Amino acid sequence: MSEVYKSMSISNPHPPFEDGVQKAMAAIAGIGLLILILATIGVESISTPLNLALSIGLMSIGTIGFAYRAFRIKPAGIKNNGVWFSSAMSRGVIGWIAGIVITGFYIVLYWYEGLLGLGASGAANTGLVGFFDPLAMAIKGTPASQWFVYGTLYTVAILIFGVRFIWRYRHNRYQVIRTLSVMGFQLFFAYLIPEILESLNGEYATKWFDKDMKNMWPLDYDMFDAWHINNMSSTGILGWGFLIFSLLMIFVVSPFLTYKYGKRWYCSWVCGCGGLAETAGDSFRHLSDKSMNAWKIERWMIHSILVFVTIMTIAVVYGYLGDGSQYYITRTMFTMIVVAVLVIVGGAFYYFMNKRKDAKKDLQKIIMGIAAVIAVILLINFLTGSGNAFFIDNYTFKKWYGFLIGAAFSGVVGVGFYPLMGSRVWCRFGCPMAAILGIQQKLFSRFRITTNGSQCISCGNCSTYCEMGIDVRSYAQKGQNIVRASCVGCGVCAAVCPRGVLKLENGATDVFEKTIDIRNNHVQMDTI
Amino acid sequence: MNIVIIGNGISGISTARWLRKLSDHNITVISSESDHFYSRTALMYIYMGHMRYQDTKPYEDYFWEKNRIDLVNDHVEGVNYETKTLTLKKGNTLQYDKLVLALGSKSNKFGWPGQDLNKVTGLYNLQDLEKIEAYSDGLNRAVIVGGGLIGIELAEMFHSRHIPVTMFVREKSFWDAVLPQEESQMITRHILKNGIDLRLGTNLKEIVDDGKGNACAAIALESGDKVDCGYVGLTAGVSPNVDWLKESGLKINRGIIVNDKLETNQSDVYAIGDCAEQANPLPGRRGVEAIWYTGRMMGETCAYNICGHDISYNPGIWFNSAKFIDIEYQVYGEVLAKPKEHHKALYWEHEDGEKSVRILYDINDESIVGFNLMGIRFRHEVCEKWLREKTNVKEVIANLTLANFDPEFYKKHEEEIAKSFSNQCDLNFSTPKKSNLDRVLSFLKA
Numbered sequence: 001m002s003e004v005y006k007s008m009s010i011s012n013p014h015p016p017f018e019d020g021v022q023k024a025m026a027a028i029a030g031i032g033l034l035i036l037i038l039a040t041i042g043v044e045s046i047s048t049p050l051n052l053a054l055s056i057g058l059m060s061i062g063t064i065g066f067a068y069r070a071f072r073i074k075p076a077g078i079k080n081n082g083v084w085f086s087s088a089m090s091r092g093v094i095g096w097i098a099g100i101v102i103t104g105f106y107i108v109l110y111w112y113e114g115l116l117g118l119g120a121s122g123a124a125n126t127g128l129v130g131f132f133d134p135l136a137m138a139i140k141g142t143p144a145s146q147w148f149v150y151g152t153l154y155t156v157a158i159l160i161f162g163v164r165f166i167w168r169y170r171h172n173r174y175q176v177i178r179t180l181s182v183m184g185f186q187l188f189f190a191y192l193i194p195e196i197l198e199s200l201n202g203e204y205a206t207k208w209f210d211k212d213m214k215n216m217w218p219l220d221y222d223m224f225d226a227w228h229i230n231n232m233s234s235t236g237i238l239g240w241g242f243l244i245f246s247l248l249m250i251f252v253v254s255p256f257l258t259y260k261y262g263k264r265w266y267c268s269w270v271c272g273c274g275g276l277a278e279t280a281g282d283s284f285r286h287l288s289d290k291s292m293n294a295w296k297i298e299r300w301m302i303h304s305i306l307v308f309v310t311i312m313t314i315a316v317v318y319g320y321l322g323d324g325s326q327y328y329i330t331r332t333m334f335t336m337i338v339v340a341v342l343v344i345v346g347g348a349f350y351y352f353m354n355k356r357k358d359a360k361k362d363l364q365k366i367i368m369g370i371a372a373v374i375a376v377i378l379l380i381n382f383l384t385g386s387g388n389a390f391f392i393d394n395y396t397f398k399k400w401y402g403f404l405i406g407a408a409f410s411g412v413v414g415v416g417f418y419p420l421m422g423s424r425v426w427c428r429f430g431c432p433m434a435a436i437l438g439i440q441q442k443l444f445s446r447f448r449i450t451t452n453g454s455q456c457i458s459c460g461n462c463s464t465y466c467e468m469g470i471d472v473r474s475y476a477q478k479g480q481n482i483v484r485a486s487c488v489g490c491g492v493c494a495a496v497c498p499r500g501v502l503k504l505e506n507g508a509t510d511v512f513e514k515t516i517d518i519r520n521n522h523v524q525m526d527t528i
Numbered sequence: 529m530n531i532v533i534i535g536n537g538i539s540g541i542s543t544a545r546w547l548r549k550l551s552d553h554n555i556t557v558i559s560s561e562s563d564h565f566y567s568r569t570a571l572m573y574i575y576m577g578h579m580r581y582q583d584t585k586p587y588e589d590y591f592w593e594k595n596r597i598d599l600v601n602d603h604v605e606g607v608n609y610e611t612k613t614l615t616l617k618k619g620n621t622l623q624y625d626k627l628v629l630a631l632g633s634k635s636n637k638f639g640w641p642g643q644d645l646n647k648v649t650g651l652y653n654l655q656d657l658e659k660i661e662a663y664s665d666g667l668n669r670a671v672i673v674g675g676g677l678i679g680i681e682l683a684e685m686f687h688s689r690h691i692p693v694t695m696f697v698r699e700k701s702f703w704d705a706v707l708p709q710e711e712s713q714m715i716t717r718h719i720l721k722n723g724i725d726l727r728l729g730t731n732l733k734e735i736v737d738d739g740k741g742n743a744c745a746a747i748a749l750e751s752g753d754k755v756d757c758g759y760v761g762l763t764a765g766v767s768p769n770v771d772w773l774k775e776s777g778l779k780i781n782r783g784i785i786v787n788d789k790l791e792t793n794q795s796d797v798y799a800i801g802d803c804a805e806q807a808n809p810l811p812g813r814r815g816v817e818a819i820w821y822t823g824r825m826m827g828e829t830c831a832y833n834i835c836g837h838d839i840s841y842n843p844g845i846w847f848n849s850a851k852f853i854d855i856e857y858q859v860y861g862e863v864l865a866k867p868k869e870h871h872k873a874l875y876w877e878h879e880d881g882e883k884s885v886r887i888l889y890d891i892n893d894e895s896i897v898g899f900n901l902m903g904i905r906f907r908h909e910v911c912e913k914w915l916r917e918k919t920n921v922k923e924v925i926a927n928l929t930l931a932n933f934d935p936e937f938y939k940k941h942e943e944e945i946a947k948s949f950s951n952q953c954d955l956n957f958s959t960p961k962k963s964n965l966d967r968v969l970s971f972l973k974a
Contacts, residue, residue: 075722077854081688082577171854173937291588450965452933453908455849455858457820458538458586459570464579473586494935496578498851500858500905503933507965519909522825523832523839 022069029062039131040116049134056152060160067164076171078496080465088419089283095419103416110407113146139192140199148195154276155191159183161279168282174491174504178268182275189214190272201238207231209239214270216249218309219433221398221406226320255440261506262447263437264489271433273426276415277467278490281423285492288422288469295469298429298486305405306435307369311376312401314338319395339374346370352443355512366439405430424467428486438485446506447489448514449482451475456501456520462493476501479519529553531834532614532624534604538820539801540630541565542827543834548595550835555596556622558614560603561653564589569820571657572681576688581654607776609794626796626834629773629784630827631803633766633818636674640762642735647743648760651682660685660759667691669757671746673732674764675702677850680715682761683724684853694725694755696732696748698764708865710875711884711902715852718882722853727753735760766818768803781805783816788840790830798834800826810842812862819848845915847908855882860911861898863888871897874949878903878941885945889921894955896924904941905933909972922955929963930971 035055038046071079087094108115117127125133129144132152136144162183169175194211201207209231210220217223223246232239257265267274277285288294321331329337346367353363414426427434441447449472456479462472468486472493475482482502494502507514531547533540536559544555570584592599603617607627614622635650637643647663649656660682670686672679675697686693699705702719704712719726731749738744745756768783779785779793783805790798801823805815822843832839849858863886867873872891877884883903889896895918899911910931914924928942942960950957 075854080576080578084580085577172935173939174935177937292590450933452905453847453912454821454824455847455908457569457849458567459573460567460579460583460586461570461573464583477586491935498856499849500856500933503905504936505965507969509966509969520824522828522844523837 019069022066025062025065029059032056032058032062040128042127047131052131052135056156060156063160064163067167071167079168083286091287091420099417099419102418103412106412106416109146109150110411116146116149118146140195151191155186157280158186158275161282165279165282169495172495175495179278181269182278185214185270186272186275204235207235209242211242213245216246216254216433219431221309221313221401224313224317254437258437258440259445262445262489263441266437267427267434267488268490273414274488277423277427281418284418284423285467286464287420288424288467290463290469290471301429302435303369305430306432307373308401309432310373312398316398342370342374422467427488428468442483442485444511446508446511450503450505451479451481451519452501454479454520455499457499459498461496461498462502465492465496477520481515483515529625530623531555531626532622533557533628533630535559535630535632536562536565537568537630537632537801537823539823539827540628542824543628543630543800543831544597546828546831547834548597550831556598556600558600558602558604560601563599563601571651572685575657575661575685609777609797628830629797629799629803630801631769633802634769635762636765636767637762638764640732640734642737642743643762645735645737645743646741647758648735648762650762651678652766663759664689664691667758669694670759670761671696671755671757672761672763674762675699676763676765679763680852682763687722687724695727696730696746697726697728698731700729705865708873708886708900710877711900714881714884714902715855718853718855768816770803789833790826790841798830800830813843821847845912855903856905858901858906859899860906861915863898863900872953874952876945876948887921894920894922896921906931907933907968910968913972922957925949925957926960928960930968
């Protein structure tokens with residue numbers, strides 16, 4: 001009984017929101033950040049390998065130490081005390097400042113990399129990029145780029161905030177294992193393995209291709225570009241391996257895993273965007289908009305982007321395919337393959353549509369979307385002859401997609417707006433990968449969130465802490481299972497529920513009627 | 529037909545929603561507490577900063593107009609059953625064809641000296657919460673009188689803001705009038721571990737006036753201890769909020785007496801939820817059951833009866849749930865603090881002292897009677913099916929994994945539970961089979 005406190009003067013034996021140690025830890029992290037900023041603005045003397053280690057080390061120690069005091073030393077359990085009173089976490093002044101600073105960082109990163117010190121046309125790096133040169137040399141034997149800096153900081157953020165998340169939810173093994181998974185996938189698959197493969201790829205050094213195995217089309221919208229396909233197909237077994245693996249991932253592995261476990265296998269267990277949202281973004285998950293209007297906007301936006309990226313990719317490939325002399329596939333063959341794939345996909349939808357009783361409207365929209373894509377492809381092929389979609393050059397179009405969706409949306413808004421619109425803005429409104437997996441989840445997955453009989457008390461914790469803005473309560477209070485295309489299966493609704501009402505689970509026997517039961521109808525109509 | 533509902537809590541709103549599903553009548557809901565329905569059970573989370581008030585509203589504000597449910601923010605001051613007229617505080621009158629009383633509860637006060645001072649409240653409605661919020665500024669200590677579900681919520685609220693809490697609890701162990709001894713002790717330990725000054729076997733003698741009409745201390749009856757404080761919370765249960773109707777011609781005992789159709793003694797007047805008292809409660813049930821779930825069921829049943837369907841109120845198999853700081857609690861079936869003579873209780877507690885499973889069966893026919901869970905989630909439908917079908921306890925234990933509702937990857941304890949139970953009685957329980965959702969679904973369909 002040593003943990004019993006009988007002191008009259010201190011009721012809660014655990015430190016309040018910010019105790020002295022936490023302030024010291026914040027200061028330590030601040031010093032680490034200061035070193036980074038000094039290096040960025042070009043203070044030459046500070047740009048040493050030791051200081052780089054010191055900077056990352058201090059930021060990590062400070063953040064982890066802060067989290068230790070905030071969560072680890074307190075009894076395990078849901079710790080959302082004061083979330084809506086915190087300026088940083090409830091769109092207060094600190095939240096807005098953080099939003100603007102992060103957004104600014106992304107703008108510089110994407111379009112003003114010179115400000116970060118990237119050496120122009122072969123010149124040596126300076127500033128922040130130069131600061132990271134020693135680390136880049138150690139890992140892959142070449143100087144850093146702004147993307148190396150970004151990848152490193154991104155990985156560090158997922159790791160340290162991952163530790164925080166694990167302490168925060170340490171009573172919940174689902175959360176612990178899931179977080180270890182996103183941390184591992186980021187560290188190894190997104191960061192270390194690609195960088196190391198890059199360094200081993202000596203003879204093909206100029207033929208870069210994406211070596212992040214989990215980065216799939218359409219999230220990776222460059223995947224089918226001519227240069228990317230060329231680089232992959234001309235770098236021996238590694239390149240061909242990646243090409244074949246990528247195609248398998250898109251058409252076989254990901255539908256299968258989504259059937260088995262829902263889109264969570266990717267979005268909240270593997271994906272890097274999801275990884276950052278679940279760890280560094282955890283403090284902002286409740287800021288997502290739960291309104292019906294937001295849901296309507298979400299459905300239109302994300303599915304429009306999916307249609308766009310599909311047409312764009314097809315048009316780009318079509319554009320560089322010639323008469324068959326350069327590639328094995330001619331334009332006409334390609335068109336036939338694409339139409340055949342889309343007809344098969346559309347047919348599959350029709351098949352599932354007839355099985356499901358609760359998703360007819362969605363399905364009609366999907367079929368219409370697919371028909372639209374087919375029509376556009378046929379138009380490109382038979383009418384323009386030029387290989388250009390949208391009456392402008394395909395690569396110009398792609399450049400704009402890259403600017404608006406790939407950079408501005410996924411990066412700048414996606415992360416910069418964490419403190420303003422929640423941690424999953426990109427995943428919810430923009431990510432075409434999430435859109436595809438969502439459709440699969442809605443149509444034929446075994447996954448659902450089960451509602452436990454009639455135990456819901458409509459308190460609203462589940463909806464509030466849903467990062468995807470799903471009004472979980474609206475289903476739970478009816479006693480209906482939750483199957484929403486956008487659900488990434490993070491499991492936080494089930495964790496914060498004070499009555500044990502929600503459970504994420506998979507079952508094969510009721511795939512097409514899993515949302516039919518409404519358990520909270522007390523009076524059964526057939527008894528009347 | 530004009531249907532008027534007084535009260536916009538879960539009972540009144542359930543009636544309104546079901547009336548709209550079943551009919552095209554005019555529906556008016558009157559409340560002076562809030563413009564819109566919010567979840568009363570979430571009051572604590574607003575204070576603790578987990579949610580804002582608007583997050584506790586289960587329906588967006590457009591919902592009411594879309595479903596043609598008129599909301600009136602006013603206080604009903606009088607009812608004339610002859611002319612079917614309501615008098616409202618703001619001066620209007622309202623005609624009804626059918627009237628539904630969903631008045632809720634009020635916090636109990638047992639005539640303690642000082643109980644009506646400033647800085648003394650219960651925790652029942654939004655107005656209570658607003659006062660508690662105002663009194664919390666610079667609060668040196670809160671005293672909470674009463675150790676039920678609301679008492680522990682109020683304690684957790686202050687605890688979350690690092691305001692010291694003293695609890696006066698009449699019982700010898702926390703909530704031991706409802707919880708069996710071991711569970712009661714577990715919660716007692718948990719409260720103490722969280723640093724709350726829990727004083728068991730302690731009644732309130734009086735609340736001390738600081739000379740300006742504010743509470744400044746609470747005095748314990750048994751020890752005479754005086755605890756200085758800036759706030760006293762009265763959470764010694766609730767009772768039906770019916771005082772204002774006592775002379776109106778309505779038959780009232782503790783609550784408004786209703787028959788199994790939820791009709792009162794006045795024609796076309798129904799009473800539901802916390803304020804209703806069943807004239808003939810079903811076996812094993814109490815006349816007044818002031819809980820969320822029964823309010824919701826009564827609301828639905830009442831709507832059917834108003835719409836001409838003849839439905840007797842039957843709350844079915846008892847269930848309830850709560851959370852004591854970090855320990856979740858669920859109950860299914862009949863689990864009393866002291867089991868009935870022909871009931872046998874089997875109890876397993878995890879070594880961490882914060883999880884337990886209690887299963888009761890009837891010694892005459894070995895049929896399952898109830899489940900009591902701490903820190904472990906069970907599946908409502910599975911437990912209900914076992915209870916409804918009076919399944920043999922040996923079969924229940926052999927299939928115990930079907931009931932598990934803990935999140936994925938949680939440690940399973942069924943094997944240990946079965947072993948422990950085998951040692952407590954002369955039944956030899958087999959090791960529970962492994963399970964998955966498909967097995968659960970086929971069990972429920974069977």
